[in-house]
Amino acid sequence: MTHQMLHAMPMAASAASNTEVVTFWVLAVVAVGAALGMILTRRAVHCAILLAVVMLVLAVMYAMQGAPFLAFVQVIVYTGAVLMLFLFVLMIVGITAADSIIETIRGQRLFAGLAGIAMLVLLILVVGHATIGAAAPSSARNSSANVQGLARLVFTTYVYPFEITSALLITAALGAMVLAHRERTSPKPTQRMLSRRRVASGRPTPLPGPGTYARHNAVDMPALLPDGTQSRLSVSSVLAAREAEAAEVRAELPYRTSTRTQAAAIAGETVPDPLRAGESEPETSPGEAPAAADLADEMEDEQ
Amino acid sequence: MISPANYVALAAILFVIGGVGVLIRKNAIVVFMCVELMLNAVNLAFIAFARLYGNLNGQVIAFFVMVVAAAEVVVGLAILTSIFRTRRSASVDDANLLKY
Numbered sequence: 001m002t003h004q005m006l007h008a009m010p011m012a013a014s015a016a017s018n019t020e021v022v023t024f025w026v027l028a029v030v031a032v033g034a035a036l037g038m039i040l041t042r043r044a045v046h047c048a049i050l051l052a053v054v055m056l057v058l059a060v061m062y063a064m065q066g067a068p069f070l071a072f073v074q075v076i077v078y079t080g081a082v083l084m085l086f087l088f089v090l091m092i093v094g095i096t097a098a099d100s101i102i103e104t105i106r107g108q109r110l111f112a113g114l115a116g117i118a119m120l121v122l123l124i125l126v127v128g129h130a131t132i133g134a135a136a137p138s139s140a141r142n143s144s145a146n147v148q149g150l151a152r153l154v155f156t157t158y159v160y161p162f163e164i165t166s167a168l169l170i171t172a173a174l175g176a177m178v179l180a181h182r183e184r185t186s187p188k189p190t191q192r193m194l195s196r197r198r199v200a201s202g203r204p205t206p207l208p209g210p211g212t213y214a215r216h217n218a219v220d221m222p223a224l225l226p227d228g229t230q231s232r233l234s235v236s237s238v239l240a241a242r243e244a245e246a247a248e249v250r251a252e253l254p255y256r257t258s259t260r261t262q263a264a265a266i267a268g269e270t271v272p273d274p275l276r277a278g279e280s281e282p283e284t285s286p287g288e289a290p291a292a293a294d295l296a297d298e299m300e301d302e303q
Numbered sequence: 304m305i306s307p308a309n310y311v312a313l314a315a316i317l318f319v320i321g322g323v324g325v326l327i328r329k330n331a332i333v334v335f336m337c338v339e340l341m342l343n344a345v346n347l348a349f350i351a352f353a354r355l356y357g358n359l360n361g362q363v364i365a366f367f368v369m370v371v372a373a374a375e376v377v378v379g380l381a382i383l384t385s386i387f388r389t390r391r392s393a394s395v396d397d398a399n400l401l402k403y
């Protein structure tokens with residue numbers, strides 16, 4: 001939408017500006033809602049998703065304000081790269097890492113909220129009192145030739161900051177490598193050592209696979225041993241812990257059980273609880289659990 | 304047409320929300336995400352002012368902010384993973400060795 005078009009086609013221009021008004025208010029509500037949800041939700045993954053919403057909304061707003069190049073950079077760099085990095089680190093650190101509710105400093109949340117409100121009032125007063133006029137008429141420099149204009153500025157006026165940025169990026173990459181690198185404190189176990197340790201651990205075979213093909217073969221379904229009991233070793237310990245957590249929630253809400261959990265509950269009357277079956281499981285010898293833990297540690301060291 | 308003042312006000316609101324998030328959250332990764340939110344809010348203000356003045360300087364600055372933010376995220380997350388590796392926690396309360 002150029003300045004000339006504004007005069008030539010008042011109808012079309014008003015329709016376009018109406019579109020901008022509607023888009024702005026809808027997206028502003030979405031952005032503020034997502035940002036509020038981001039600081040209020042407990043789980044870090046939900047935070048990341050809501051941050052992605054805010055970033056995409058901001059990308060649309062950049063495009064609306066004659067910055068199409070930055071809109072694309074926002075989507076590619078922020079939503080694509082930075083948020084993926086966040087999700088990767090969340091995966092390493094643990095998806096279930098929820099915030100603690102304990103306040104280290106007494107009244108911290110209250111004071112933070114008050115400070116936030118004060119800051120908001122201050123900023124809104126500043127914006128309200130400043131004479132921010134209407135936008136300058138968009139010229140060819142910031143509408144059709146946005147990328148060329150940016151490139152000209154970056155390589156003329158801002159050429160030194162741009163070059164320093166490259167040094168910054170190299171330093172950051174190097175720093176990340178140094179920080180994320182871990183020194184190996186013990187010699188890397190050879191294949192011979194690994195196989196010896198495996199045989200010595202008392203379980204040379206792989207762990208039993210989950211699922212019984214007659215009913216389910218899902219990974220959270222414990223396999224049945226020849227004598228009819230359930231093998232605890234066939235279910236990943238992470239899934240077992242999650243299932244136990246879910247069982248506690250279900251105990252509070254008995255009417256919201258799914259069909260599978262109902263089936264499990266019916267089965268649980270005759271068969272021992274799959275998660276506690278290991279105690280009565282004949283296959284599990286007392287020395288086996290520590291050995292499995294050792295193996296898990298070893299696998300972690302391998303990574 | 305929406306005045307740039309509206310965009311600047313929205314940027315201020317998002318900036319404050321990010322700042323409150325930095326103050327109240329304990330998980331270091333979430334704190335980091337709130338910092339990113341603040342940076343994004345500032346970018347929005349830069350682009351609104353670039354439009355207000357009808358030149359591209361604000362957009363170039365916003366572009367540099369994005370580059371610096373990307374570098375900052377890389378180093379920050381590397382620090383977080385190394386802290387998590389030694390302390391087995393991502394809480395900002397647990398990284399207090401320098402306090403004593």
